[in-house]
Amino acid sequence: MNNVIISNALRFLALLAIQVLVLDHIYIGGYLNPYIYVLFILLLPFETPGWLLLLSAFSMGLSVDMFNGTGGVHAAAATWMAFVRPSVLRLISSTREYEPGLKPGISYLGFQWFFSYSLILIMLHHFLLFLLEVFSFRDFGDTLLRTVLSSALSFLLVLVAQYLFYRRN
Amino acid sequence: MRNILDFLYRFRFFLLFITLEAISIVLVVRNNGYQQSIVLTATSRFTGRIQQSYERVMSYFSLRYTNEALMAENALLRAQLRNAFFEDSRTMFYQEDSMFMQRFTYLPADVIRNTASRRNNYIVIDRGRKHGVEKNMGVFTSDGVVGIIRSVSDHYASALSVLHNDVRISSKIKRNGYVGTFRWEGGDVSRGWMTEVPGHVDLQAGDTIVTSGYSLIFPAGIPVGTIEDFELKEDEHFYKIRIKIAVDFRRMDHVYVVKDLMRNEFKELKEPVNE
Numbered sequence: 001m002n003n004v005i006i007s008n009a010l011r012f013l014a015l016l017a018i019q020v021l022v023l024d025h026i027y028i029g030g031y032l033n034p035y036i037y038v039l040f041i042l043l044l045p046f047e048t049p050g051w052l053l054l055l056s057a058f059s060m061g062l063s064v065d066m067f068n069g070t071g072g073v074h075a076a077a078a079t080w081m082a083f084v085r086p087s088v089l090r091l092i093s094s095t096r097e098y099e100p101g102l103k104p105g106i107s108y109l110g111f112q113w114f115f116s117y118s119l120i121l122i123m124l125h126h127f128l129l130f131l132l133e134v135f136s137f138r139d140f141g142d143t144l145l146r147t148v149l150s151s152a153l154s155f156l157l158v159l160v161a162q163y164l165f166y167r168r169n
Numbered sequence: 170m171r172n173i174l175d176f177l178y179r180f181r182f183f184l185l186f187i188t189l190e191a192i193s194i195v196l197v198v199r200n201n202g203y204q205q206s207i208v209l210t211a212t213s214r215f216t217g218r219i220q221q222s223y224e225r226v227m228s229y230f231s232l233r234y235t236n237e238a239l240m241a242e243n244a245l246l247r248a249q250l251r252n253a254f255f256e257d258s259r260t261m262f263y264q265e266d267s268m269f270m271q272r273f274t275y276l277p278a279d280v281i282r283n284t285a286s287r288r289n290n291y292i293v294i295d296r297g298r299k300h301g302v303e304k305n306m307g308v309f310t311s312d313g314v315v316g317i318i319r320s321v322s323d324h325y326a327s328a329l330s331v332l333h334n335d336v337r338i339s340s341k342i343k344r345n346g347y348v349g350t351f352r353w354e355g356g357d358v359s360r361g362w363m364t365e366v367p368g369h370v371d372l373q374a375g376d377t378i379v380t381s382g383y384s385l386i387f388p389a390g391i392p393v394g395t396i397e398d399f400e401l402k403e404d405e406h407f408y409k410i411r412i413k414i415a416v417d418f419r420r421m422d423h424v425y426v427v428k429d430l431m432r433n434e435f436k437e438l439k440e441p442v443n444e
Contacts, residue, residue, distance in 0.1 A: 054182070058193070067219075071197040071198075072193035072196030079186060134288050142355055
Protein backbone atom coordinates (compact mmCIF):
# COMPACT_ATOMS: atom_id res chain seq x y z
CA MET A 1 0.00 0.00 0.00
CA ASN A 2 2.80 2.39 0.94
CA ASN A 3 4.47 1.50 -2.29
CA VAL A 4 1.40 2.60 -4.23
CA ILE A 5 1.29 5.94 -2.43
CA ILE A 6 4.97 6.62 -3.00
CA SER A 7 4.89 5.72 -6.68
CA ASN A 8 1.82 7.92 -7.25
CA ALA A 9 3.42 10.80 -5.35
CA LEU A 10 6.56 10.50 -7.47
CA ARG A 11 4.45 10.38 -10.62
CA PHE A 12 2.66 13.52 -9.43
CA LEU A 13 5.91 15.43 -9.06
CA ALA A 14 7.48 14.14 -12.27
CA LEU A 15 4.44 14.91 -14.42
CA LEU A 16 4.01 18.33 -12.82
CA ALA A 17 7.66 19.17 -13.54
CA ILE A 18 7.43 18.01 -17.16
CA GLN A 19 4.22 19.97 -17.59
CA VAL A 20 5.27 23.34 -16.21
CA LEU A 21 8.95 23.31 -17.14
CA VAL A 22 8.78 21.80 -20.62
CA LEU A 23 5.34 21.47 -22.17
CA ASP A 24 3.98 24.86 -21.08
CA HIS A 25 6.77 26.48 -23.05
CA ILE A 26 5.99 24.77 -26.33
CA TYR A 27 3.81 26.62 -28.80
CA ILE A 28 2.53 24.86 -31.84
CA GLY A 29 0.47 26.95 -34.22
CA GLY A 30 -1.35 28.83 -31.48
CA TYR A 31 -3.83 26.00 -31.06
CA LEU A 32 -2.02 23.03 -29.62
CA ASN A 33 -1.17 22.73 -25.97
CA PRO A 34 -0.42 19.23 -24.75
CA TYR A 35 -1.29 18.49 -21.14
CA ILE A 36 0.55 15.41 -19.96
CA TYR A 37 -0.37 15.90 -16.29
CA VAL A 38 -3.75 14.24 -16.93
CA LEU A 39 -1.83 10.96 -17.04
CA PHE A 40 -1.56 11.18 -13.25
CA ILE A 41 -5.35 11.11 -12.91
CA LEU A 42 -5.69 8.39 -15.55
CA LEU A 43 -3.28 6.11 -13.73
CA LEU A 44 -4.59 6.43 -10.16
CA PRO A 45 -5.43 2.90 -8.94
CA PHE A 46 -9.00 1.65 -9.35
CA GLU A 47 -9.47 1.24 -5.62
CA THR A 48 -8.67 4.90 -4.86
CA PRO A 49 -11.51 6.18 -2.66
CA GLY A 50 -13.66 8.88 -4.23
CA TRP A 51 -12.60 11.72 -1.95
CA LEU A 52 -8.93 10.96 -2.51
CA LEU A 53 -9.46 10.81 -6.26
CA LEU A 54 -11.08 14.25 -6.28
CA LEU A 55 -8.57 15.81 -3.89
CA SER A 56 -5.48 14.53 -5.70
CA ALA A 57 -6.84 15.66 -9.06
CA PHE A 58 -7.71 19.04 -7.58
CA SER A 59 -4.24 19.52 -6.11
CA MET A 60 -2.62 18.50 -9.39
CA GLY A 61 -4.73 21.03 -11.28
CA LEU A 62 -4.13 23.74 -8.72
CA SER A 63 -0.36 23.21 -8.86
CA VAL A 64 -0.38 23.63 -12.64
CA ASP A 65 -2.53 26.75 -12.20
CA MET A 66 -0.10 28.22 -9.72
CA PHE A 67 2.77 27.92 -12.15
CA ASN A 68 0.73 29.24 -15.05
CA GLY A 69 -1.06 32.03 -13.25
CA THR A 70 -4.36 30.80 -14.62
CA GLY A 71 -6.44 31.04 -11.44
CA GLY A 72 -8.33 27.76 -11.24
CA VAL A 73 -9.00 26.56 -14.76
CA HIS A 74 -6.77 23.50 -14.50
CA ALA A 75 -8.07 22.73 -11.01
CA ALA A 76 -11.65 22.85 -12.27
CA ALA A 77 -10.93 20.71 -15.32
CA ALA A 78 -8.89 18.14 -13.39
CA THR A 79 -11.52 17.82 -10.65
CA TRP A 80 -14.19 17.39 -13.29
CA MET A 81 -12.12 14.68 -14.94
CA ALA A 82 -11.73 12.83 -11.64
CA PHE A 83 -15.46 13.17 -11.03
CA VAL A 84 -16.45 11.52 -14.30
CA ARG A 85 -13.73 8.85 -14.14
CA PRO A 86 -15.83 6.27 -12.22
CA SER A 87 -18.73 6.73 -14.65
CA VAL A 88 -16.46 6.34 -17.66
CA LEU A 89 -14.99 3.20 -16.09
CA ARG A 90 -18.47 1.76 -15.64
CA LEU A 91 -19.32 2.69 -19.21
CA ILE A 92 -16.46 0.84 -20.88
CA SER A 93 -15.84 -2.08 -18.57
CA SER A 94 -18.86 -4.13 -19.59
CA THR A 95 -16.85 -7.12 -20.82
CA ARG A 96 -14.33 -7.40 -18.04
CA GLU A 97 -14.45 -7.10 -14.26
CA TYR A 98 -11.92 -4.93 -12.50
CA GLU A 99 -10.12 -7.41 -10.30
CA PRO A 100 -8.12 -6.25 -7.31
CA GLY A 101 -4.49 -5.57 -8.22
CA LEU A 102 -5.45 -4.56 -11.72
CA LYS A 103 -4.16 -1.14 -12.76
CA PRO A 104 -5.49 1.23 -15.40
CA GLY A 105 -2.84 0.92 -18.09
CA ILE A 106 -2.19 -0.59 -21.49
CA SER A 107 -0.14 -3.43 -20.08
CA TYR A 108 -3.01 -4.59 -17.87
CA LEU A 109 -6.14 -3.98 -19.85
CA GLY A 110 -4.99 -3.77 -23.42
CA PHE A 111 -4.74 -1.08 -26.04
CA GLN A 112 -8.39 -0.91 -27.03
CA TRP A 113 -9.56 -0.42 -23.47
CA PHE A 114 -6.93 2.19 -22.73
CA PHE A 115 -7.66 4.00 -25.98
CA SER A 116 -11.31 4.65 -25.21
CA TYR A 117 -10.70 5.21 -21.48
CA SER A 118 -8.03 7.88 -21.87
CA LEU A 119 -9.38 9.54 -25.00
CA ILE A 120 -12.84 10.09 -23.48
CA LEU A 121 -11.41 11.48 -20.26
CA ILE A 122 -8.83 13.66 -21.99
CA MET A 123 -11.47 15.16 -24.29
CA LEU A 124 -13.79 15.91 -21.35
CA HIS A 125 -10.91 17.50 -19.46
CA HIS A 126 -9.66 19.61 -22.36
CA PHE A 127 -13.13 20.79 -23.29
CA LEU A 128 -13.84 22.25 -19.85
CA LEU A 129 -10.31 23.61 -19.67
CA PHE A 130 -10.50 25.61 -22.89
CA LEU A 131 -14.07 26.69 -22.20
CA LEU A 132 -13.06 28.12 -18.81
CA GLU A 133 -9.96 29.69 -20.28
CA VAL A 134 -12.00 31.72 -22.75
CA PHE A 135 -14.74 32.03 -20.11
CA SER A 136 -17.55 32.62 -22.55
CA PHE A 137 -19.39 30.79 -25.29
CA ARG A 138 -18.07 33.25 -27.83
CA ASP A 139 -15.69 31.70 -30.37
CA PHE A 140 -17.22 28.36 -29.48
CA GLY A 141 -16.03 26.74 -32.72
CA ASP A 142 -12.55 27.87 -31.86
CA THR A 143 -12.81 26.27 -28.42
CA LEU A 144 -14.00 22.99 -29.95
CA LEU A 145 -11.19 22.99 -32.46
CA ARG A 146 -8.60 23.56 -29.74
CA THR A 147 -10.20 20.78 -27.68
CA VAL A 148 -9.96 18.25 -30.50
CA LEU A 149 -6.46 19.13 -31.65
CA SER A 150 -4.95 19.44 -28.18
CA SER A 151 -6.67 16.25 -27.02
CA ALA A 152 -5.11 14.35 -29.89
CA LEU A 153 -1.69 15.68 -28.95
CA SER A 154 -2.09 14.98 -25.22
CA PHE A 155 -3.38 11.51 -26.02
CA LEU A 156 -0.35 10.83 -28.18
CA LEU A 157 1.96 11.90 -25.36
CA VAL A 158 0.07 9.71 -22.89
CA LEU A 159 0.49 6.73 -25.23
CA VAL A 160 4.19 7.40 -25.66
CA ALA A 161 4.60 7.62 -21.88
CA GLN A 162 2.72 4.36 -21.47
CA TYR A 163 4.94 2.47 -23.89
CA LEU A 164 8.10 4.03 -22.47
CA PHE A 165 7.52 3.51 -18.76
CA TYR A 166 4.79 1.06 -18.00
CA ARG A 167 5.69 -2.23 -19.55
CA ARG A 168 4.63 -5.03 -17.26
CA ASN A 169 7.69 -6.02 -15.23
CA MET B 170 -30.46 15.40 11.96
CA ARG B 171 -29.55 11.82 11.37
CA ASN B 172 -31.17 11.97 7.99
CA ILE B 173 -29.20 15.03 6.98
CA LEU B 174 -25.93 13.37 7.95
CA ASP B 175 -27.03 10.27 6.12
CA PHE B 176 -27.79 12.31 3.05
CA LEU B 177 -24.48 14.13 3.24
CA TYR B 178 -22.67 10.83 3.60
CA ARG B 179 -24.42 9.19 0.70
CA PHE B 180 -23.65 12.06 -1.65
CA ARG B 181 -20.21 12.83 -0.26
CA PHE B 182 -18.50 12.19 -3.61
CA PHE B 183 -20.78 14.59 -5.41
CA LEU B 184 -20.68 17.19 -2.65
CA LEU B 185 -16.90 17.16 -2.51
CA PHE B 186 -16.85 17.53 -6.28
CA ILE B 187 -19.17 20.53 -6.11
CA THR B 188 -17.09 22.13 -3.36
CA LEU B 189 -13.82 21.74 -5.23
CA GLU B 190 -15.37 23.03 -8.45
CA ALA B 191 -16.77 26.01 -6.58
CA ILE B 192 -13.32 26.83 -5.22
CA SER B 193 -11.82 26.55 -8.70
CA ILE B 194 -14.48 28.71 -10.30
CA VAL B 195 -14.01 31.39 -7.64
CA LEU B 196 -10.29 31.35 -8.43
CA VAL B 197 -11.01 31.61 -12.14
CA VAL B 198 -13.40 34.51 -11.73
CA ARG B 199 -11.11 36.37 -9.38
CA ASN B 200 -8.31 35.85 -11.82
CA ASN B 201 -10.47 36.87 -14.77
CA GLY B 202 -11.00 40.23 -13.16
CA TYR B 203 -7.24 40.34 -13.75
CA GLN B 204 -6.53 42.75 -10.99
CA GLN B 205 -4.01 41.82 -8.36
CA SER B 206 -4.39 38.09 -8.38
CA ILE B 207 -2.51 37.40 -11.58
CA VAL B 208 0.62 38.78 -10.07
CA LEU B 209 -0.15 37.14 -6.74
CA THR B 210 -0.55 33.69 -8.23
CA ALA B 211 1.91 33.86 -11.09
CA THR B 212 4.65 35.38 -9.07
CA SER B 213 4.05 34.23 -5.55
CA ARG B 214 7.33 33.77 -3.79
CA PHE B 215 7.65 30.06 -4.46
CA THR B 216 6.62 29.70 -8.07
CA GLY B 217 8.17 33.07 -8.86
CA ARG B 218 11.57 31.86 -7.78
CA ILE B 219 11.31 28.67 -9.80
CA GLN B 220 10.16 30.60 -12.87
CA GLN B 221 13.05 32.99 -12.47
CA SER B 222 15.71 30.32 -12.32
CA TYR B 223 14.04 28.60 -15.24
CA GLU B 224 14.20 31.79 -17.28
CA ARG B 225 17.81 32.29 -16.25
CA VAL B 226 18.67 28.94 -17.80
CA MET B 227 16.45 29.35 -20.84
CA SER B 228 17.74 32.83 -21.65
CA TYR B 229 21.07 31.28 -22.68
CA PHE B 230 19.36 29.59 -25.57
CA SER B 231 18.26 32.85 -27.09
CA LEU B 232 21.53 34.72 -26.47
CA ARG B 233 22.33 34.79 -30.14
CA TYR B 234 19.01 36.35 -31.02
CA THR B 235 19.23 38.77 -28.08
CA ASN B 236 22.70 39.86 -29.16
CA GLU B 237 21.55 40.56 -32.67
CA ALA B 238 18.62 42.59 -31.39
CA LEU B 239 20.88 44.58 -29.06
CA MET B 240 23.41 45.20 -31.83
CA ALA B 241 20.69 46.46 -34.12
CA GLU B 242 19.39 48.73 -31.44
CA ASN B 243 22.87 50.01 -30.60
CA ALA B 244 23.39 50.86 -34.22
CA LEU B 245 20.13 52.74 -34.26
CA LEU B 246 20.98 54.67 -31.11
CA ARG B 247 24.46 55.43 -32.37
CA ALA B 248 22.89 56.99 -35.42
CA GLN B 249 21.05 59.36 -33.12
CA LEU B 250 24.09 60.50 -31.18
CA ARG B 251 25.12 64.07 -31.62
CA ASN B 252 28.35 63.12 -33.40
CA ALA B 253 26.38 61.31 -36.07
CA PHE B 254 24.83 64.56 -37.21
CA PHE B 255 26.23 67.33 -39.26
CA GLU B 256 26.00 70.41 -37.10
CA ASP B 257 23.93 72.60 -39.35
CA SER B 258 22.37 75.01 -36.92
CA ARG B 259 24.65 75.73 -34.03
CA THR B 260 22.01 77.48 -31.96
CA MET B 261 19.71 74.49 -31.93
CA PHE B 262 21.91 72.43 -29.69
CA TYR B 263 22.34 75.10 -27.11
CA GLN B 264 18.68 75.59 -26.73
CA GLU B 265 17.95 71.92 -26.40
CA ASP B 266 17.25 71.94 -22.68
CA SER B 267 14.66 74.62 -22.73
CA MET B 268 13.09 73.57 -26.01
CA PHE B 269 12.69 69.89 -25.31
CA MET B 270 11.18 68.49 -22.17
CA GLN B 271 11.50 64.86 -21.36
CA ARG B 272 8.13 63.21 -21.92
CA PHE B 273 8.82 59.47 -21.98
CA THR B 274 11.18 57.51 -19.78
CA TYR B 275 12.13 53.89 -20.37
CA LEU B 276 12.86 51.12 -17.92
CA PRO B 277 14.50 47.90 -19.09
CA ALA B 278 13.06 44.66 -17.67
CA ASP B 279 13.39 40.92 -18.08
CA VAL B 280 10.45 38.74 -19.03
CA ILE B 281 10.08 35.96 -16.49
CA ARG B 282 6.80 34.53 -17.69
CA ASN B 283 5.24 34.74 -21.09
CA THR B 284 2.43 32.84 -22.72
CA ALA B 285 1.53 32.78 -26.37
CA SER B 286 -0.62 29.72 -26.62
CA ARG B 287 -3.84 30.85 -24.97
CA ARG B 288 -6.71 32.96 -26.18
CA ASN B 289 -5.75 35.60 -23.60
CA ASN B 290 -2.05 35.91 -22.97
CA TYR B 291 0.00 37.57 -20.26
CA ILE B 292 3.57 38.60 -19.67
CA VAL B 293 5.17 38.86 -16.25
CA ILE B 294 8.27 41.03 -15.88
CA ASP B 295 10.74 41.36 -13.00
CA ARG B 296 10.15 45.06 -12.40
CA GLY B 297 7.40 46.33 -10.13
CA ARG B 298 6.16 49.14 -7.96
CA LYS B 299 9.58 49.64 -6.36
CA HIS B 300 11.04 50.39 -9.78
CA GLY B 301 8.27 52.81 -10.68
CA VAL B 302 6.09 50.54 -12.79
CA GLU B 303 2.42 51.49 -12.74
CA LYS B 304 -0.79 50.27 -14.25
CA ASN B 305 -1.41 51.15 -17.93
CA MET B 306 2.21 51.68 -18.87
CA GLY B 307 3.27 50.34 -22.24
CA VAL B 308 5.68 47.45 -22.78
CA PHE B 309 7.71 46.98 -25.96
CA THR B 310 10.90 45.44 -27.32
CA SER B 311 13.26 46.75 -29.95
CA ASP B 312 11.08 44.83 -32.43
CA GLY B 313 7.79 46.43 -31.47
CA VAL B 314 4.78 46.66 -29.18
CA VAL B 315 4.35 43.89 -26.61
CA GLY B 316 1.58 44.79 -24.17
CA ILE B 317 0.12 46.99 -21.46
CA ILE B 318 0.81 46.70 -17.72
CA ARG B 319 -2.28 45.50 -15.92
CA SER B 320 -1.25 44.79 -12.36
CA VAL B 321 1.77 45.54 -10.24
CA SER B 322 3.29 44.03 -7.11
CA ASP B 323 6.39 45.23 -5.29
CA HIS B 324 8.92 43.45 -7.49
CA TYR B 325 6.89 42.18 -10.42
CA ALA B 326 4.33 43.39 -12.85
CA SER B 327 2.08 41.55 -15.24
CA ALA B 328 1.01 42.89 -18.57
CA LEU B 329 -1.77 42.01 -20.94
CA SER B 330 -0.02 40.84 -24.05
CA VAL B 331 -1.02 42.21 -27.44
CA LEU B 332 -2.29 38.65 -27.83
CA HIS B 333 -5.20 39.36 -25.50
CA ASN B 334 -8.87 39.83 -26.24
CA ASP B 335 -9.06 43.20 -24.46
CA VAL B 336 -6.02 44.85 -25.96
CA ARG B 337 -6.43 47.32 -28.80
CA ILE B 338 -3.53 49.38 -30.02
CA SER B 339 -4.19 52.74 -31.60
CA SER B 340 -1.90 52.62 -34.60
CA LYS B 341 -1.21 54.39 -37.86
CA ILE B 342 0.20 53.63 -41.25
CA LYS B 343 3.69 55.04 -41.18
CA ARG B 344 3.78 56.09 -44.85
CA ASN B 345 0.68 58.30 -44.87
CA GLY B 346 -0.34 58.72 -41.24
CA TYR B 347 -3.86 57.27 -41.40
CA VAL B 348 -4.97 56.00 -38.01
CA GLY B 349 -6.75 52.74 -37.16
CA THR B 350 -7.06 50.18 -34.41
CA PHE B 351 -4.96 47.07 -34.19
CA ARG B 352 -6.29 43.94 -32.50
CA TRP B 353 -5.37 40.27 -32.31
CA GLU B 354 -8.32 37.97 -32.87
CA GLY B 355 -7.00 34.61 -31.76
CA GLY B 356 -5.38 31.79 -33.68
CA ASP B 357 -2.04 32.46 -35.30
CA VAL B 358 0.25 34.37 -32.90
CA SER B 359 1.98 36.25 -35.69
CA ARG B 360 -1.12 37.71 -37.39
CA GLY B 361 -3.53 40.40 -36.24
CA TRP B 362 -6.05 42.79 -37.77
CA MET B 363 -6.23 46.52 -38.23
CA THR B 364 -9.60 48.16 -38.69
CA GLU B 365 -11.13 51.64 -38.97
CA VAL B 366 -8.90 52.74 -41.85
CA PRO B 367 -11.20 54.47 -44.35
CA GLY B 368 -11.64 52.87 -47.77
CA HIS B 369 -10.16 55.71 -49.83
CA VAL B 370 -6.70 55.39 -48.31
CA ASP B 371 -3.95 54.06 -50.54
CA LEU B 372 -2.53 50.88 -49.02
CA GLN B 373 0.29 48.61 -50.06
CA ALA B 374 1.34 45.23 -48.78
CA GLY B 375 4.51 45.71 -46.77
CA ASP B 376 3.54 49.10 -45.34
CA THR B 377 4.74 49.51 -41.76
CA ILE B 378 2.21 50.02 -38.97
CA VAL B 379 3.39 51.97 -35.93
CA THR B 380 1.76 53.24 -32.75
CA SER B 381 -0.16 56.46 -33.23
CA GLY B 382 0.78 58.10 -29.95
CA TYR B 383 -2.86 58.99 -29.29
CA SER B 384 -3.34 56.53 -26.47
CA LEU B 385 -1.16 57.95 -23.65
CA ILE B 386 0.36 54.50 -23.34
CA PHE B 387 2.92 54.33 -26.13
CA PRO B 388 4.91 57.12 -27.73
CA ALA B 389 4.26 57.49 -31.45
CA GLY B 390 6.30 55.42 -33.88
CA ILE B 391 6.86 52.10 -32.12
CA PRO B 392 6.44 49.30 -34.68
CA VAL B 393 3.28 47.19 -34.48
CA GLY B 394 3.67 45.17 -37.67
CA THR B 395 3.51 45.25 -41.43
CA ILE B 396 0.55 45.01 -43.79
CA GLU B 397 0.28 41.57 -45.29
CA ASP B 398 -3.05 41.73 -47.02
CA PHE B 399 -6.16 43.92 -47.04
CA GLU B 400 -9.70 43.85 -48.32
CA LEU B 401 -12.55 46.28 -48.72
CA LYS B 402 -15.99 44.68 -48.85
CA GLU B 403 -18.34 46.26 -51.34
CA ASP B 404 -20.81 47.90 -48.98
CA GLU B 405 -18.32 48.84 -46.31
CA HIS B 406 -16.36 52.00 -45.84
CA PHE B 407 -13.42 50.65 -43.88
CA TYR B 408 -10.63 48.26 -44.74
CA LYS B 409 -10.01 45.01 -42.95
CA ILE B 410 -6.24 44.76 -42.97
CA ARG B 411 -4.22 41.68 -42.06
CA ILE B 412 -1.08 42.56 -40.15
CA LYS B 413 2.04 40.55 -39.60
CA ILE B 414 2.93 41.29 -35.99
CA ALA B 415 6.41 42.73 -35.56
CA VAL B 416 7.26 40.97 -32.30
CA ASP B 417 7.85 37.24 -32.13
CA PHE B 418 5.97 36.34 -28.96
CA ARG B 419 7.53 32.93 -28.80
CA ARG B 420 10.91 34.34 -27.96
CA MET B 421 11.09 37.41 -25.86
CA ASP B 422 13.63 38.11 -23.13
CA HIS B 423 14.20 41.80 -22.65
CA VAL B 424 11.55 44.47 -22.82
CA TYR B 425 11.21 48.16 -22.06
CA VAL B 426 8.49 49.68 -19.92
CA VAL B 427 7.58 53.17 -21.06
CA LYS B 428 6.34 55.84 -18.72
CA ASP B 429 4.56 58.91 -20.02
CA LEU B 430 5.56 61.78 -17.69
CA MET B 431 2.75 63.96 -19.02
CA ARG B 432 0.06 61.38 -18.71
CA ASN B 433 -1.72 63.12 -15.85
CA GLU B 434 -1.68 66.41 -17.66
CA PHE B 435 -3.36 64.84 -20.69
CA LYS B 436 -5.85 63.06 -18.53
CA GLU B 437 -6.91 66.32 -16.95
CA LEU B 438 -7.59 67.66 -20.40
CA LYS B 439 -9.56 64.64 -21.41
CA GLU B 440 -11.75 64.19 -18.38
CA PRO B 441 -14.27 67.04 -18.71
CA VAL B 442 -15.09 65.83 -22.21
CA ASN B 443 -16.03 62.41 -20.95
CA GLU B 444 -18.54 63.76 -18.46
